[in-house]
Amino acid sequence: MRLNLALILLVAAVPVATSVALEQAVPHAGQPAAAASADATAEALYQQHCQRCHGQDRLGGAGPALLPESLARIKPEEARSVIRDGRPASQMAAYKTLLDEAQIAALSDYLYRPAAVPPTWSDADIRASHRPLADLASLPDTPQHDADPLNLFVVVEAGDHHVTILDGDRFEPLARFASHFALHGGPKFSPDGRFVYFASRDGWVSQYDLHNLRMVAEVRAGLNTRNLAVSNDGRWVLVGNYLPGNLVLLDARDLSLRQVIPAQAADGTPSRVSAVYTAPPRGSFVVALKDVREVWELSYAGSSDDSPPLEPRRIAARDFLDDFSFTPDYRQLLATSRQAHGGQVIDLDSGEAITDIPLPGMPHLGSGIYWKRNGEWVFATPNVSQGLISVLDPKTWTLIKEIPTEGPGFFMRSHANSRYAWTDVFFGPNNDAVHLIDKQSLSIAKTLRPMPGKNAAHVEFSRDGKYLLLSVWDRDGALIVYDSLTLEEVKRIPMNKPSGKYNVGNKIEFAEGTSH
Incomplete structure (x- = not known):
């Protein structure tokens, strides 16, 4: 689905009941009436119970995208179980008291059905979404308020x-402004503390000037975004996406696009991006992939304006990774590992997974x-x-x-x-x-x-x-x-x-x- 901002706003403005009624009234071309009716019922169930968190078009919101591309590693019976019983330790509620087994099955089948037009978000789409909102050259480069900027x-x-931007000494607000939907992954800062960068679940990245208390740039880097990181030299913002599964490198000065890197294993298997963080002493970004057993390190040391530096160094992992922490010296990372029932430790210098940590539950x-x-x-x-x-x-x-x-x-x-x-x-x-x-x-x-x-x-x-x-x-x-x-x-x-x-x-x- 090639998305246009005006089209998104138009679709969002159409009442859900109207869109469902249209689906129910008009069978898809070449579809028997009974199949079209079943599709309409599943669509209606989705719009009633799911779209608030997962998006009207299944592209994700507060919850992840619910398309075959993002459900590849979840078996249909597991999806039915999640709909029925919810997901522990998450915002996913149980629907067994609201839906019967036939409705749960129909809804699950609908989620695994490809969109009529596969969702895409191209380099051209990213560039077209770019919004410079201020001329940085004309803005003062010192704080225009009396609060401690750090x-x-x-x-x-x-x-x-x-x-809300809060003065940390007087605990009084300096500014309050609307954000995009469902900011995720924690905001990240430029090394001097002047700029803060936000990533929303629906792919928007925003740059806010804490010295001048105003937004300076925005861009939509993807359709369903995990998080972002800022290089410790202040030059780059790297965005990790669930949909499409890729990394998007932006210029930290104005959020203009510099590079898109597909998240693919060495054998070409596609993946979503679980997490991306910066490792300052290493001069690199470190990335965990959700659907292949790889960790990537992408060095930005010595980068220049003319040559974005990012080429992944692939490190084999023992399991799929969801998130990770660095050791204080940034030589090792401790990663969530489902099969190891706890975590695995990966040495970034040697590029080896050195041990599993058997911890109970879900650390x-x-x-x-x-x-x-x-x-x-x-x-x-x-x-x-x-x-x-x-x-x-x-x-x-x-x-x-x-x-x-x-x-x-x-x-x-x-x-x-x-x-x-x-x-x-x-x-x-x-x-x-x-x-x-x-x-x-x-x-x-x-x-x-x-x-x-x-x-x-x-x-x-x-x-x-x-x-x-x-x-x-x-x-x-x-x-x-x-x-x-x-x-x-x-x-x-x-x-x-x-x-x-x-x-x-x-x-x-x-x-x-x-x-x-």
């Missing part, structure tokens, strides 16, 4: 798709953090299917301790100047709880419930670690500011589902206790 917080409000390694304990690094990861924190020795990758929690968690955060690692209980009946883990004794020192009955999650520290901000993920939620030493509440700022917040200084310095 202690700003970028707060994503998922409830109504807005972003969320991409949100894991490192800190110093008795002078030595430890790595801790939450678990999205079991109530425990696993603490590992990164020298040997052996388990130091499992810390029981009140339920499965999603995020962990700390700071070099904090005695605690903060972790949420994101899933289950106790999701209003946040645990404070003593980083030396590896025990829960305190449990907070900021707003009883409402989901508390995602902590971010101020640059100096004196304060921390915690989100209450609710439409009538809040951003709560704590003194990190006394744990006393300093301020409560009402917000519409503040899903995440990101401190400029901590992010550009890759501070201890945070993640990519």
